[in-house]
Amino acid sequence: MKNSKQRTGIIVFVIIAILAVASFVFERKKTGSNIDISITTDGETTSITKNPASVFNKASKTKTQKSTQNYIAKIFITGVITEAGNTYDQKWLLSTIKDLKADDKNKGIILFINSPGGSVYETDEVYLELLDYKKTKPVYAYFAGMAASGGYYMSCAADYVMANRNTLCGCIGVLCGQFTDLTGLMAKYGIKSETIHSGRNKNMGNYNEPVTDEQRAIMQSIADECYDQFTDIVADARGLSKNRTIELSDGRLYTAKQALANKLIDGIGSWEEIVEAMKRNEFENENYEIKDYEYKKDDSLYHLFMGMSKLHAKSQLPDAIEKVISSDVKYPAYLYEGSFYN
Numbered sequence: 001m002k003n004s005k006q007r008t009g010i011i012v013f014v015i016i017a018i019l020a021v022a023s024f025v026f027e028r029k030k031t032g033s034n035i036d037i038s039i040t041t042d043g044e045t046t047s048i049t050k051n052p053a054s055v056f057n058k059a060s061k062t063k064t065q066k067s068t069q070n071y072i073a074k075i076f077i078t079g080v081i082t083e084a085g086n087t088y089d090q091k092w093l094l095s096t097i098k099d100l101k102a103d104d105k106n107k108g109i110i111l112f113i114n115s116p117g118g119s120v121y122e123t124d125e126v127y128l129e130l131l132d133y134k135k136t137k138p139v140y141a142y143f144a145g146m147a148a149s150g151g152y153y154m155s156c157a158a159d160y161v162m163a164n165r166n167t168l169c170g171c172i173g174v175l176c177g178q179f180t181d182l183t184g185l186m187a188k189y190g191i192k193s194e195t196i197h198s199g200r201n202k203n204m205g206n207y208n209e210p211v212t213d214e215q216r217a218i219m220q221s222i223a224d225e226c227y228d229q230f231t232d233i234v235a236d237a238r239g240l241s242k243n244r245t246i247e248l249s250d251g252r253l254y255t256a257k258q259a260l261a262n263k264l265i266d267g268i269g270s271w272e273e274i275v276e277a278m279k280r281n282e283f284e285n286e287n288y289e290i291k292d293y294e295y296k297k298d299d300s301l302y303h304l305f306m307g308m309s310k311l312h313a314k315s316q317l318p319d320a321i322e323k324v325i326s327s328d329v330k331y332p333a334y335l336y337e338g339s340f341y342n
Contacts, residue, residue, distance in 0.1 A: 070288050071106060071291045072106075072108045072290050073096075073108070075293045076114075077093075077111055077115050078294070079114075081123050082118050083122060088118075090122050094126065097109070097126075097130060100133065100293075108139065108282060108283075109137070110139075110141070110290075111130075111139065112142050113142065113143050116149065117149025117334045118334065119150070120150075123153050123334050124153070124229075126154055138282045140161070140162070140278050142162050142164075143162070143265070145164070147168075148253060148335075156238075157237075161264075162265065165256050165257075166256070168255065169254055169256070169265070170253055170259060172234060173250065174224075175331060175333045177204075177215075177332075181207065183208060193208035195208060200214075201214065204219075223332060226332045226334070230334060231246055234249065256268045
């Protein structure tokens with residue numbers, strides 16, 4: 001009873017808070033009041049006046065307007081690489097790279113990678129798009145806290161890779177088919193679940209049927225093929241033999257020093273240092289400005305309400321099981337699952 005009252009109180013508080021924010025936005029919109037926003041790029045501050053209603057109704061996708069001056073694009077690769085997420089969007093990223101290639105004022109790209117990796121399909125699609133861009137302009141990559149698996153894969157399109165001294169990177173490997181067999185648990189509690197299917201492997205990986213040896217072999221063959229593609233790309237990008245690459249590619253993470261010693265990166269330093277390296281190596285120290293390109297998911301009132309309401313709509317399954325069977329990452333994946341990213 002006590003927990004029920006607490007839950008009701010929280011929900012009431014959330015609804016009141018949402019109504020208050022909605023009222024604020026409505027009043028601002030009605031009166032024509034605006035919010036002043038300041039954006040700083042390379043020490044220069046630009047003021048923007050914006051109606052607050054638009055802040056709630058539009059996704060925050062930082063994509064700078066076409067410049068009248070030559071510039072280097074800083075593209076953020078943040079979070080899990082999937083079709084769409086809170087900090088990553090595949091269509092936005094591909095479109096951004098294409099637009100930059102067509103913009104004569106854009107002189108190069110530096111990827112700012114802070115990702116545990118993600119889907120094989122999305123990762124390779126971006127890698128190929130970067131290779132196309134690199135036909136006419138340079139690509140550099142900078143590793144922040146993490147550049148694992150698919151995050152590292154993308155960096156293989158770069159001409160030069162630098163890591164922060166505290167970076168964890170590498171994790172060259174593949175996940176394919178994370179099966180969870182709940183048949184024993186369901187039988188214990190009298191739960192029955194049956195999927196009608198034709199073809200003995202059509203229901204492969206579903207939680208209501210045990211995994212067979214044949215199904216393990218099928219998924220292993222897919223993982224092996226993706227792994228072979230990954231290691232080929234690393235070997236070519238880093239100038240390593242295939243045998244040496246496979247020795248390094250057991251799925252482990254490397255520190256920045258370990259990665260440098262094994263020739264998986266070109267240097268260790270700060271963000272400012274990779275900017276200076278690109279200007280020095282590619283542009284004879286020309287002082288181009290840096291422009292940020294970053295995707296952030298829409299923070300509308302609807303999404304705010306739905307996100308908070310999910311906190312009170314828990315499944316009856318244990319959290320560990322719920323996380324496994326409701327994963328939104330496609331398989332196969334170049335993904336470090338030990339990551340803290342969501």
